[in-house]
Amino acid sequence: MQYTDQGKKDTRSGYGAAMTELGRSHPNVVALCADLVGSLKIETFIEENPKRFFQTGIAEANMMGLAAGLTIGGKIPFASTFANFATGRVYDQIRQSIAYSGKNVKICASHAGLTLGEDGATHQILEDIGMMKMLPGMTVINPCDFNQTKAATLAIADYEGPVYLRFGRPKVANFTPVDQKFEIGKAVLLQEGTDVTIIATGHLVWPALIAADNLKEKGISAEVLNIHTIKPLDEEAVLKSVKKTGCVVTAEEHNFMGGLGESIARTLAIQHPTPQEFVATQDTFGESGTAEELMDKYGLNNKAIEDAVVRVKNRK
Amino acid sequence: MAELDTLQDIVTQTRRDIVRMVHNVNSGHPGGSLGCTEFVVALYNEVMDLKEGFDMDGNGEDLFFLSNGHISPVWYSVLARKGYFPVKELNTFRALNSRLQGHPTTHEGLPGIRVASGSLGQGMSVAIGAALAKKLNEDDHLVYSLHGDGELQEGQNWEAIMYAAGNKVDNIISTIDRNGQQIDGPTEDVLPLGNLKVKFEAFGWDVLEVQDGNNLEAVIKGLNEAKSRTGKGKPVCIILDTVMGHGVDFMMHTHAWHGKAPNDEQLADALSQNAETLGDY
Numbered sequence: 001m002q003y004t005d006q007g008k009k010d011t012r013s014g015y016g017a018a019m020t021e022l023g024r025s026h027p028n029v030v031a032l033c034a035d036l037v038g039s040l041k042i043e044t045f046i047e048e049n050p051k052r053f054f055q056t057g058i059a060e061a062n063m064m065g066l067a068a069g070l071t072i073g074g075k076i077p078f079a080s081t082f083a084n085f086a087t088g089r090v091y092d093q094i095r096q097s098i099a100y101s102g103k104n105v106k107i108c109a110s111h112a113g114l115t116l117g118e119d120g121a122t123h124q125i126l127e128d129i130g131m132m133k134m135l136p137g138m139t140v141i142n143p144c145d146f147n148q149t150k151a152a153t154l155a156i157a158d159y160e161g162p163v164y165l166r167f168g169r170p171k172v173a174n175f176t177p178v179d180q181k182f183e184i185g186k187a188v189l190l191q192e193g194t195d196v197t198i199i200a201t202g203h204l205v206w207p208a209l210i211a212a213d214n215l216k217e218k219g220i221s222a223e224v225l226n227i228h229t230i231k232p233l234d235e236e237a238v239l240k241s242v243k244k245t246g247c248v249v250t251a252e253e254h255n256f257m258g259g260l261g262e263s264i265a266r267t268l269a270i271q272h273p274t275p276q277e278f279v280a281t282q283d284t285f286g287e288s289g290t291a292e293e294l295m296d297k298y299g300l301n302n303k304a305i306e307d308a309v310v311r312v313k314n315r316k
Numbered sequence: 317m318a319e320l321d322t323l324q325d326i327v328t329q330t331r332r333d334i335v336r337m338v339h340n341v342n343s344g345h346p347g348g349s350l351g352c353t354e355f356v357v358a359l360y361n362e363v364m365d366l367k368e369g370f371d372m373d374g375n376g377e378d379l380f381f382l383s384n385g386h387i388s389p390v391w392y393s394v395l396a397r398k399g400y401f402p403v404k405e406l407n408t409f410r411a412l413n414s415r416l417q418g419h420p421t422t423h424e425g426l427p428g429i430r431v432a433s434g435s436l437g438q439g440m441s442v443a444i445g446a447a448l449a450k451k452l453n454e455d456d457h458l459v460y461s462l463h464g465d466g467e468l469q470e471g472q473n474w475e476a477i478m479y480a481a482g483n484k485v486d487n488i489i490s491t492i493d494r495n496g497q498q499i500d501g502p503t504e505d506v507l508p509l510g511n512l513k514v515k516f517e518a519f520g521w522d523v524l525e526v527q528d529g530n531n532l533e534a535v536i537k538g539l540n541e542a543k544s545r546t547g548k549g550k551p552v553c554i555i556l557d558t559v560m561g562h563g564v565d566f567m568m569h570t571h572a573w574h575g576k577a578p579n580d581e582q583l584a585d586a587l588s589q590n591a592e593t594l595g596d597y
Contacts, residue, residue: 102423
């Protein structure tokens with residue numbers, strides 16, 4: 001494989017590291033958190049910028065409203081908590097005070113998906129991408145590793161408009177180049193291939209690369225596309241690849257309903273109908289377990305991607 | 317201070333605007349709008365320190381947030397007559413392709429509006445956020461917000477109330493329109509709010525009550541008193557006793573006109589009780 005794991009790190013630490021940098025470089029960036037500072041890794045930002053940090057307590061609705069208000073006066077608020085509490089719990093606050101009002105708020109959501117682990121389904125949201133992408137004007141980003149999460153966090157500070165940035169809890173392979181430029185809305189072609197396109201986001205990107213490696217041994221040439229920005233979707237990159245390979249597997253740590261796969265399916269249905277298989281949770285809640293156990297049980301790993309590739313190739 | 321008569325003329329004309337706007341589209345919320353007319357007119361024409369023109373950030377001026385967005389008619393009228401947009405545009409209220417949406421929004425770019433409101437309970441959080449931005453910007457202007465009393469049944473308010481006191485956000489004046497009515501009936505029948513003064517004080521706010529919220533002098537006096545209490549470590553709350561539907565006798569003391577438009581005859585009756593002062597739109 002042309003990518004190497006530079007050492008496992010959690011994506012949330014990528015967020016925290018970028019917040020430290022933004023604290024120093026962007027005087028208008030402010031941070032909010034609802035009693036989960038340690039989990040969001042923003043201790044250094046708070047230490048260095050105490051006046052630019054707002055601890056809201058366990059009150060996410062108020063946090064979203066405060067963030068919307070802080071934009072009035074030119075602040076760039078990064079409102080952070082677990083993905084579950086950053087979306088479903090406060091959907092209407094985001095909808096009215098942030099999205100409809102066009103506020104420059106960055107909703108930064110950690111512990112998304114099954115990999116939150118042992119806390120179980122009450123905290124493991126698998127519907128957040130769907131909720132957020134449904135909001136007109138909302139940009140939805142789900143980076144794949146520490147480096148990309150850090151780069152994405154820095155990039156959204158310079159983008160004007162509401163953003164949902166989704167990342168996670170566990171330590172995962174950190175393989176994207178440390179100096180990779182993060183372009184919102186631009187897919188990253190990780191590996192070229194000719195037989196199938198694997199389109200992955202978030203924690204499924206590294207397993208997609210492993211799957212591509214394993215498939216190579218079986219004589220299948222897989223192209224791997226990393227979609228970090230689910231909305232707006234890089235349709236051009238998707239179409240270019242799929243027109244070449246003729247079939248696609250999408251992979252994400254999210255319900256198949258409302259996720260990346262559905263966005264891809266819509267694009268293809270309209271512009272280039274193509275066989276597609278979905279590696280995603282199947283309209284289910286999660287449960288307690290380790291991150292790895294859960295990803296295996298719910299079919300979100302390289303093996304599931306490889307199986308899906310075989311299925312989709314047979315449908316060509 | 318502007319002459320009281322001049323302000324009273326704006327109040328009367330605003331009442332005409334409200335009933336005419338709502339009648340025109342047979343839709344909208346006249347009751348709460350009429351009850352808050354003195355308050356909104358006083359804010360914009362006497363109390364707030366405002367810049368010329370409008371920009372979203374509002375640095376260097378006082379800000380106002382209407383949380384109970386359904387009383388948009390009173391706000392639109394006051395904004396238009398203050399010069400934020402053409403008075404003639406009031407004629408487009410709630411109509412297709414209008415900037416004057418049923419509930420206020422920034423989406424159509426109407427000058428004077430800084431956040432969408434209408435889904436209740438969100439405005440105080442936004443206002444506090446704007447007050448925090450003013451503190452960061454070392455801007456010593458104030459943030460005002462208005463809330464329905466029934467709206468306080470939304471839990472987010474109490475998150476915001478707790479936050480503002482706990483963090484000494486003392487550059488905000490939040491006013492509660494205590495008209496005692498909501499869509500389904502009297503607030504104390506629907507879900508009792510109890511003693512709001514005691515509740516706000518228990519959360520750490522400085523609270524003052526204005527007994528006659530439909531008396532212009534009393535409202536201005538109350539607002540000035542509230543202003544004098546800012547900057548002292550506590551957020552300030554005004555509990556404003558108003559009469560829903562004030563100024564139109566058949567709309568007063570009832571929730572019936574919360575969200576109902578007058579018919580032609582009722583409009584004529586309402587207008588006869590509020591003689592034209594500044595000229596209809």
